[in-house]
Amino acid sequence: MADLAAPDEGRIEHRLRRDLHAVDELIPGPAVTSDLVADTRRRGAGLLAHRRVTTAVVVVLAVLAVTAVLVSPALGRAQPSSSYRPDLPADPIELGCYPLPRGLTLDFPYQVRSDGDLGGRRVLTLHWDELDAAEVRRRLDTALDRAGLPRDAATVTPFPDLPRDAVVRGTVVLRLPLARLASDDPECQDPATTKRFPPDWAPSTTYG
Structure with missing residues (x-):
């Protein structure tokens, strides 16, 4: 051709x-x-x-x-950072949106589960870690005495039938004087941070 x-x-x-x-x-x-x-x-x-x-x-x-x-190795893959846990909200108490009464400190490991006002009192619910109930009770009594609050302001309830190696071990409920918003940090408007959930959220505080 x-x-x-x-x-x-x-x-x-x-x-x-x-x-x-x-x-x-x-x-x-x-x-x-x-x-x-x-x-x-x-x-x-x-x-x-x-x-x-x-x-x-x-x-x-x-x-x-x-x-x-x-290009494919760089798509849909996180940059290695040696940390694979998501960022968690700040501790509501350390953030200071609704501070604890003057002189009251919590010297045991905990997570805030909910915080809000009920019947003229502030009801603060925590889960504590690692320690047994007697040790948490002892530390709370010392903290309440130091802050001039009655010991019965705190209720300590261990979870039943826990395995010996469980990290989260029970619930602490603190009934405290009402607290006013004390910070203008934008995070203080986020219920996920303050744990002051609107009534229609109805979050569960049941362990497990």
């Missing part, structure tokens, strides 16, 4: 005559006409265009595949 990159009717006609010479017994007489040359040229141009499109598609797909291989 003629050179498709630069088709020339003279060259096409010469090539056609040479190719058809071997079959002149089957195609008698001069079979090469101007129409045949023009048709051959059109078909060659169409074949060239098809090859170019196919080559371009293959190249584009190859580039996309290589790019995907190079």
